[in-house]
Amino acid sequence: MTEQPDAHGHAADEDRATARAREHTAAVEKALGALDLDTKAGLLSGQDMWTLPAVPAIGLRSLVVSDGPIGVRGRQWSAEDPSVALPGPTALAATWDPELARRAGHLLAQEARRKGVHVLLAPTVNLHRSPLGGRHFECYSEDPLLTGAIGAGYVRGVQQGGVGTTVKHFVGNDAETDRLTVDNRIAPRPLRELYLAPFEHIVENAHPWGIMTAYNQVNGSTMTEHRYLVREVLRGEWGFDGWNVSDWTAARHTVRALRGGLDTAMPGPRTVFGAPLAAAVRAGEVAESEVDEAVRRVLLLAARTGCLEGVPAAVAPEDVPEGIDGRAVAREVARRAFVLLRNEPVGGGRAGGERSGDERPAGEGRALPVDAATVRQVAVIGAAARDARVLGGGSATVFPEQIVSPLEGLRAALPDDVEVTFAVGADPRTRTPHARAGFTLRARYLTEGGQLLAETPQFDGRVLVMGRYPEGVTQHTLHAVELTGTFTPQITGRHVLAVSGTGDLRLTIDGDVRFDDRCTPDGSDPFEAFLHPAERRVEAVLTAGEQVDVTLRFVPAALGLGADMDALSFALGHAEPQLDPDAEMVEAVRAAAAADVAIVVVATTEEVESEGFDRSDLRLPGRQDELVTRVAAANPHTVVIVNSGSPVELPWREQVPAVLLSWFPGQEAGAALADVLLGAHEPGGRLPTTWPARLEDAPVTRVTPDDGTLPYSEGLFIGYRAWQRSGTDPAYAFGHGLGYTDWEYESLDTTPDSVRVRLRNTGRRAGRETVQIYLVPTAPAGDEAPERPARWLAGFAVVEAAPGESAEAEIPLPDRAFEIWDETAGGRRRVKGDYTVEASHSIDDCRLTAQVSVR
Numbered sequence: 001m002t003e004q005p006d007a008h009g010h011a012a013d014e015d016r017a018t019a020r021a022r023e024h025t026a027a028v029e030k031a032l033g034a035l036d037l038d039t040k041a042g043l044l045s046g047q048d049m050w051t052l053p054a055v056p057a058i059g060l061r062s063l064v065v066s067d068g069p070i071g072v073r074g075r076q077w078s079a080e081d082p083s084v085a086l087p088g089p090t091a092l093a094a095t096w097d098p099e100l101a102r103r104a105g106h107l108l109a110q111e112a113r114r115k116g117v118h119v120l121l122a123p124t125v126n127l128h129r130s131p132l133g134g135r136h137f138e139c140y141s142e143d144p145l146l147t148g149a150i151g152a153g154y155v156r157g158v159q160q161g162g163v164g165t166t167v168k169h170f171v172g173n174d175a176e177t178d179r180l181t182v183d184n185r186i187a188p189r190p191l192r193e194l195y196l197a198p199f200e201h202i203v204e205n206a207h208p209w210g211i212m213t214a215y216n217q218v219n220g221s222t223m224t225e226h227r228y229l230v231r232e233v234l235r236g237e238w239g240f241d242g243w244n245v246s247d248w249t250a251a252r253h254t255v256r257a258l259r260g261g262l263d264t265a266m267p268g269p270r271t272v273f274g275a276p277l278a279a280a281v282r283a284g285e286v287a288e289s290e291v292d293e294a295v296r297r298v299l300l301l302a303a304r305t306g307c308l309e310g311v312p313a314a315v316a317p318e319d320v321p322e323g324i325d326g327r328a329v330a331r332e333v334a335r336r337a338f339v340l341l342r343n344e345p346v347g348g349g350r351a352g353g354e355r356s357g358d359e360r361p362a363g364e365g366r367a368l369p370v371d372a373a374t375v376r377q378v379a380v381i382g383a384a385a386r387d388a389r390v391l392g393g394g395s396a397t398v399f400p401e402q403i404v405s406p407l408e409g410l411r412a413a414l415p416d417d418v419e420v421t422f423a424v425g426a427d428p429r430t431r432t433p434h435a436r437a438g439f440t441l442r443a444r445y446l447t448e449g450g451q452l453l454a455e456t457p458q459f460d461g462r463v464l465v466m467g468r469y470p471e472g473v474t475q476h477t478l479h480a481v482e483l484t485g486t487f488t489p490q491i492t493g494r495h496v497l498a499v500s501g502t503g504d505l506r507l508t509i510d511g512d513v514r515f516d517d518r519c520t521p522d523g524s525d526p527f528e529a530f531l532h533p534a535e536r537r538v539e540a541v542l543t544a545g546e547q548v549d550v551t552l553r554f555v556p557a558a559l560g561l562g563a564d565m566d567a568l569s570f571a572l573g574h575a576e577p578q579l580d581p582d583a584e585m586v587e588a589v590r591a592a593a594a595a596d597v598a599i600v601v602v603a604t605t606e607e608v609e610s611e612g613f614d615r616s617d618l619r620l621p622g623r624q625d626e627l628v629t630r631v632a633a634a635n636p637h638t639v640v641i642v643n644s645g646s647p648v649e650l651p652w653r654e655q656v657p658a659v660l661l662s663w664f665p666g667q668e669a670g671a672a673l674a675d676v677l678l679g680a681h682e683p684g685g686r687l688p689t690t691w692p693a694r695l696e697d698a699p700v701t702r703v704t705p706d707d708g709t710l711p712y713s714e715g716l717f718i719g720y721r722a723w724q725r726s727g728t729d730p731a732y733a734f735g736h737g738l739g740y741t742d743w744e745y746e747s748l749d750t751t752p753d754s755v756r757v758r759l760r761n762t763g764r765r766a767g768r769e770t771v772q773i774y775l776v777p778t779a780p781a782g783d784e785a786p787e788r789p790a791r792w793l794a795g796f797a798v799v800e801a802a803p804g805e806s807a808e809a810e811i812p813l814p815d816r817a818f819e820i821w822d823e824t825a826g827g828r829r830r831v832k833g834d835y836t837v838e839a840s841h842s843i844d845d846c847r848l849t850a851q852v853s854v855r
Contacts, residue, residue, distance in 0.1 A: 105157020394611020409670020
């Protein structure tokens with residue numbers, strides 16, 4: 001349990017906050033009174049991709065915003081300024097620990113301050129409506145309470161660091177297909193109880209300084225113009241007093257956006273606000289007082305973040321958390337997020353299910369943890385074991401200074417006398433990975449005459465800039481970029497080198513031109529063409545240990561994403577010599593058969609799981625399913641690591657004794673994985689979303705609109721709510737996750753306001769348990785009962801205990817847990833009656849029950 005300040009401390013904090021709020025209000029009004037119409041209208045339009053305008057006359061500095069779900073990119077989306085990369089949002093939610101989310105927020109605020117960023121464009125709290133949602137990995141959970149609690153922890157942590165947040169994407173941005181235009185038709189009750197609920201929870205409990213409105217429409221109105229949801233619900237009912245910014249390019253109409261409650265249209269400088277807004281005021285289409293409302297909120301954001309002179313920021317410098325070790329936090333979050341789906345005895349165990357009939361304590365005689373003292377050879381298998389996928393694609397991308405792969409992490413952690421072998425087995429990637437191992441690279445920005453404008457180091461072979469070129473580079477002066485450096489091969493043979501980018505590309509190796517041609521996009525989607533340009537491949541016979549010079553010269557077909565948006569994207573890829581696919585598979589099986597333990601890492605790729613498109617299926621790409629089946633047949637002690645941000649089918653799951661879900665585990669992936677596999681720490685995660693055995697079993701799979709409209713016809717029944725209604729068993733239920741010790745739930749005491757659960761660690765090692773509380777309506781009183789799920793999550797808490805010790809969790813039961821949205825009554829209604837309170841390890845593993853009556 002977290003340490004709480006005493007009542008006197010709370011009162012003092014509230015007094016300081018109230019006084020600070022009064023100062024902010026006075027400063028905002030003073031600044032507003034000094035502005036003319038054109039300046040006010042300009043303040044509501046972005047200055048460029050990532051900044052808002054400054055007004056020195058009133059002491060207003062330019063605010064800098066940055067994407068930041070798992071790391072802070074800063075103004076330059078490039079490797080020039082590396083970022084700490086935390087595990088993905090689904091991983092953070094899998095910890096079920098809002099306090100850990102708060103600590104992660106402290107780190108991100110520290111990163112933001114280091115990079116001169118005032119506001120993070122995060123967290124994403126849309127729901128896992130369907131497992132096919134392409135941005136599933138960037139959202140937290142299928143459950144609104146868990147999503148809201150983790151999101152609130154994140155927001156509190158970031159803002160305690162003096163940096164603002166913008167909770168997104170408000171609302172209904174739950175899939176990627178036609179996301180710019182789709183009209184999601186959501187009935188009032190599911191809209192309130194599911195999709196709006198995480199936003200409401202965060203506004204009420206964490207007081208975010210910003211909200212980002214989505215591209216999509218909801219019930220006929222685009223969200224940047226949705227007066228009812230923004231003005232009446234968000235601002236009116238919930239009392240949100242912060243800044244409302246559009247998703248990038250989402251604002252489309254000057255008057256409707258302003259009257260809909262939008263404060264800032266991004267990116268700038270050419271948007272529907274600015275000069276068009278001033279003209280609309282002069283034409284009598286909107287009143288200047290309406291502009292003033294939005295300007296007040298921009299100025300309030302500036303005051304809170306310390307960008308308005310003469311008024312202190314919302315958080316005093318002495319109260320800002322400092323000195324946080326980013327690598328340590330990334331490692332802790334990763335291992336706390338890993339979900340142990342299955343852990344059976346090696347060579348035994350049941351053919352199905354996850355609760356073994358074997359009575360041995362958890363971890364004893366089972367596949368995990370691996371006892372490093374008893375093994376002499378470990379086979380690590382899978383392309384993702386060497387080239388870890390540590391973060392999701394799209395706008396969540398950052399460039400970490402280093403990445404610890406699973407292979408590197410295990411080699412570093414295992415004793416020197418343990419041999420670690422590696423085999424690819426089956427590479428699922430259809431694109432060549434970015435050049436990294438053995439390469440030392442830098443990017444040189446050149447004029448048409450060859451003059452050097454800037455030079456920046458490169459983390460890998462991907463050159464990606466979005467928002468601002470390096471210092472000294474402009475669209476007017478830039479002609480070409482050279483990615484240049486050296487490569488020292490580790491293997492002799494035929495290496496594959498790939499070039500990608502829209503424009504002219506020339507690759508030279510030791511002065512020999514190996515590729516020289518113009519590359520054009522394969523498709524019509526500009527976002528996809530920018531992030532994933534078509535690639536061309538060449539081969540080069542190289543000798544291990546012999547360094548070669550490498551240069552890729554790129555002359556872009558067009559500079560930027562429009563006249564005001566600096567952007568650049570091209571890449572050099574590299575793949576070592578490989579056997580043919582069948583031979584790779586045979587070598588992996590041979591390595592597994594010779595080892596004491598086989599660790600197979602399977603993964604999704606950016607081609608099947610990324611921003612900008614929805615998934616077409618839940619299968620692991622390539623021949624990875626075959627790889628696991630063949631390795632398991634060769635070695636009974638096979639452990640499978642699933643490296644994906646969202647559910648995948650695992651048809652072989654009952655053929656292996658252990659399955660561990662690593663999500664997108666961040667830059668310390670391999671170090672955290674070694675911690676868990678070798679037993680230094682137990683895996684702490686629980687599933688934040690249900691994992692189907694097959695896509696066809698999933699209750700909600702429609703993500704493609706028909707004639708621009710997508711009806712949420714399932715109503716209240718998404719996630720576990722829908723699974724329990726369907727009667728079909730998933731592969732792994734909501735809340736599932738195993739540890740390395742056992743817990744006995746001893747007692748459950750309950751009132752209509754809270755529950756107290758006492759449990760004991762009956763295993764032989766210290767451990768952590770996530771206590772989950774579900775409500776089951778049993779006998780509603782009075783009128784006919786409304787339609788409700790069979791059960792729903794009402795609260796949770798994480799406890800720790802040493803072997804033999806007990807722990808106690810006290811979990812509030814908020815009024816909201818017993819309420820529904822009643823459209824006929826125009827608000828929430830408490831549903832009276834009798835309820836069963838379940839204290840559970842997961843939604844399908846209830847340990848204790850009690851009854852409570854609500855009158």
